[in-house]
Amino acid sequence: MKYISTRGQSPTLSFSEILLGGLAPDGGLYLPESYPQFTDADLTAMRGLSYADLAFAILSRLVDDIPAADLKAIIDKTYRADVYAYTRAGQNAADITPTVKLEDNLYLLSLSNGPTLAFKDMAMQLLGNLFEYVLTKTGKTTNILGATSGDTGSAAEYAMRGKKGIRVFMLSPHKKMSRFQSAQMFSLQDDNIYNIAVNGVFDDCQDMVKAVSNDAEFKAQYKIGAVNSINWGRIIAQVVYYFKGYFAVTSNNAQKVSFAVPSGNFGNVCAGHIARMMGLPIDKLVVATNENDVLDEFFKTGVYSPRGSANTYHTSSPSMDISKASNFERFVYDLVGRDGTKTRALWSKVDSGSSFDLNADGYFAKIADYGFQSGSSSHADRMKTIRETADKYQVIVDTHTADGIKVALELRDVNVPMVVLETALPAKFEDSIIEALGKAPERPASLQGIESLPQKFIVMDASDAAIKDFIVKNT
Ligand SMILES: *Cc1c(COP(=O)(O)O)cnc(C)c1O
Numbered sequence: 199m200k201y202i203s204t205r206g207q208s209p210t211l212s213f214s215e216i217l218l219g220g221l222a223p224d225g226g227l228y229l230p231e232s233y234p235q236f237t238d239a240d241l242t243a244m245r246g247l248s249y250a251d252l253a254f255a256i257l258s259r260l261v262d263d264i265p266a267a268d269l270k271a272i273i274d275k276t277y278r279a280d281v282y283a284y285t286r287a288g289q290n291a292a293d294i295t296p297t298v299k300l301e302d303n304l305y306l307l308s309l310s311n312g313p314t315l316a317f318k319d320m321a322m323q324l325l326g327n328l329f330e331y332v333l334t335k336t337g338k339t340t341n342i343l344g345a346t347s348g349d350t351g352s353a354a355e356y357a358m359r360g361k362k363g364i365r366v367f368m369l370s371p372h373k374k375m376s377r378f379q380s381a382q383m384f385s386l387q388d389d390n391i392y393n394i395a396v397n398g399v400f401d402d403c404q405d406m407v408k409a410v411s412n413d414a415e416f417k418a419q420y421k422i423g424a425v426n427s428i429n430w431g432r433i434i435a436q437v438v439y440y441f442k443g444y445f446a447v448t449s450n451n452a453q454k455v456s457f458a459v460p461s462g463n464f465g466n467v468c469a470g471h472i473a474r475m476m477g478l479p480i481d482k483l484v485v486a487t488n489e490n491d492v493l494d495e496f497f498k499t500g501v502y503s504p505r506g507s508a509n510t511y512h513t514s515s516p517s518m519d520i521s522k523a524s525n526f527e528r529f530v531y532d533l534v535g536r537d538g539t540k541t542r543a544l545w546s547k548v549d550s551g552s553s554f555d556l557n558a559d560g561y562f563a564k565i566a567d568y569g570f571q572s573g574s575s576s577h578a579d580r581m582k583t584i585r586e587t588a589d590k591y592q593v594i595v596d597t598h599t600a601d602g603i604k605v606a607l608e609l610r611d612v613n614v615p616m617v618v619l620e621t622a623l624p625a626k627f628e629d630s631i632i633e634a635l636g637k638a639p640e641r642p643a644s645l646q647g648i649e650s651l652p653q654k655f656i657v658m659d660a661s662d663a664a665i666k667d668f669i670v671k672n673t
Contacts, residue, residue, distance in 0.1 A: 206538020249294035318353035326357030345403035393655035436469030458606035497572035500562030503553035573605035
């Protein structure tokens with residue numbers, strides 16, 4: 199399988215060649231030249247496979263340049279019961295992504311049983327093992343530089359800690375993350391993890407990352423890498439659990455299933471779109487947003503109108519506080535018939551701060567063919583959904599998953615199984631659960647008291663020179 203750019207002007211590359219990079223040189227995102235197809239017979243053979251074997255069956259069709267035995271070993275090392283151990287009562291960790299039945303045709307897919315209690319561990323753990331493999335093979339090293347407001351940074355650090363050839367420099371806004379989130383990251387004592395608390399807000403952190411990435415000479419000399427949500431390795435890891443969830447709630451391939459996906463950067467639901475393009479019988483893909491509803495607006499009107507960071511609301515589902523969905527271009531490329539010239543024209547508008555409208559050429563009319571639907575939630579909706587889910591099903595969900603449930607209940611067809619992706623465990627967002635239920639959610643025993651562990655981090659002013667200097671001194 200070879201990879202092409204959504205903007206049609208970059209060379210065709212193999213999987214390992216795109217794994218460590220970010221955007222294609224023409225500014226586009228990588229996608230496979232064509233989607234591998236899983237037939238009815240393939241699906242039957244995949245039904246009942248363990249998570250790791252299922253992951254191999256799918257990823258081996260997308261990864262062309264890692265020998266099969268090596269890829270299998272990387273996958274087996276990643277998807278282990280002891281890595282995804284934070285199960286709910288009654289769940290089997292060996293399922294990796296077990297389901298919770300709420301009622302007939304309504305399920306949660308538990309994607310947050312990994313080390314940082316959010317679904318990002320599903321992909322990031324695989325990425326850590328793939329990076330280490332490819333770097334060791336080529337004798338190279340990388341210095342990952344990232345900015346986080348919480349979930350991405352911790353998932354990246356837990357995936358990369360102790361890995362050969364990899365250092366992680368993670369910027370976060372000083373004193374702006376929850377105590378639990380800072381404790382998760384800052385209690386890591388590994389030599390290759392550098393936590394940098396920036397005197398400023400998340401956007402200051404992101405600006406520092408951009409400044410370093412835009413300095414081509416520095417970037418090349420210090421081998422600066424990224425693990426952001428456009429990384430193709432992350433997307434393909436996420437495709438797997440749509441298959442797993444589908445098989446968990448059906449007994450034959452004639453049945454269709456819908457998925458509701460709490461969305462921000464469109465990475466998670468993009469993986470659902472790709473699973474569907476590969477032949478998984480998905481009925482609807484429901485995009486759930488919070489008050490930052492750019493995607494909901496698009497799926498209702500055909501107009502994509504990203505808002506700047508100054509117009510992004512800070513909400514109680516903070517990992518979805520995104521107003522420019524970095525993976526959305528992948529779907530639009532498919533929607534416009536894989537026309538790189540068209541995609542380039544649309545994103546030249548986005549990149550200059552403007553919007554685009556897909557009604558004109560009949561593209562928006564095709565949305566239905568791809569099964570997309572959408573909805574959004576407010577803070578009050580989240581609180582109500584958390585309370586009702588606890589009352590009705592005795593299941594406590596986090597604020598992001600609550601956004602998914604709220605929209606799923608609004609849009610579902612009761613005759614079709616609806617699977618809501620659980621993107622974080624409630625323990626991660628304790629304050630909101632206390633607000634909704636008047637009591638704190640249960641926290642896994644091994645994470646109790648994490649706030650009082652010794653912390654390793656440095657405080658830095660929001661300065662491009664300061665971060666460069668720090669990288670120079672520590673590499
Ligand atoms: C990152 C994240 C999301 C959004 O996922 P995207 O792939 O960016 O759409 C939703 N919920 C939680 C808890 C997250 O950490």
